[in-house]
């Protein structure tokens with residue numbers, strides 16, 4: 001029998017796969033929070049190399065957007081998106097080693113987290129220049145289009161970065177060429193200390209999409225279910241038909257811009273208000289309403305995430321520092337000398 005909207009009813013197997021998927025989203029979001037909380041503590045112990053830009057409060061965005069992605073898709077996270085690495089299946093130990101500048105890290109101890117990518121998992125490391133990774137994601141999408149590959153590129157950016165020219169150029173080019181790229185704005189209301197109203201004269205970054213010839217969507221970035229449902233729909237559409245999309249997730253960062261920033265420019269009440277909309281209890285409420293024993297699940301998952309994070313810390317702490325004599329290795333791609341027309345170089 002068809003469902004009222006014409007869709008076929010879900011089979012028992014589909015239903016149980018969906019339940020597993022939804023519970024896994026909860027686990028992922030909790031893992032990102034636990035991992036980042038530990039990184040903040042390690043930073044205070046002076047064990048992290050470079051700055052730490054916590055995404056606490058914004059975990060539902062990376063979880064919900066990355067969940068529908070497939071192997072071979074391309075993601076350009078922003079400096080606050082450590083969770084992207086965990087969502088893409090990067091080993092937590094290697095990620096922690098990257099943060100500590102150890103030899104076993106993604107860049108073999110040659111950089112901090114900030115610029116560390118992992119192309120094996122389709123992750124382009126974030127750049128210091130805000131917004132400059134968007135044209136790179138658009139380049140990846142152009143490659144997918146030229147090679148007729150059914151992949152998508154995702155570019156995360158903040159509302160602060162949205163004021164940069166690179167962002168405009170990337171979106172315009174993607175719109176003109178109808179490229180399979182999804183631009184995800186994590187609008188957390190502050191670009192360092194600059195509040196939203198001093199950043200832009202309109203309400204939604206997503207409203208700009210229309211001017212580039214594609215659709216913009218606004219969603220609560222603190223509502224994992226809403227983010228994942230929208231992302232599934234948008235990513236599937238972009239994957240099948242090409243053409244870009246913009247998703248703006250309204251959210252808030254709990255901590256300062258980075259760990260050294262006490263964020264005194266923010267109102268305490270504002271922080272409390274946003275903390276009361278925390279994505280984790282909100283999703284727990286949903287799972288409970290779906291009939292899950294949330295207390296038991298939470299206990300089990302807390303134990304699991306704690307174990308994973310501890311193992312990652314142990315691995316990173318036990319890893320050696322990079323050898324000074326290797327400092328100049330891996331800095332450039334191996335050179336390829338093009339063959340000359342007469343076969344001689």
Ligand SMILES: Cc1ncc(C[n+]2csc(CCOP(=O)(O)OP(=O)(O)O)c2C)c(N)n1
Nearest residue numbers: 080128129130158159160161188190191192
């Ligand atoms: C082109 C450029 N301008 C300024 C900076 C300094 N800066 C680094 S992060 C940041 C705030 C970024 O805000 P947003 O893009 O909203 O992302 P968020 O940090 O809020 O996640 C600024 C101003 C920079 N890195 N690049």
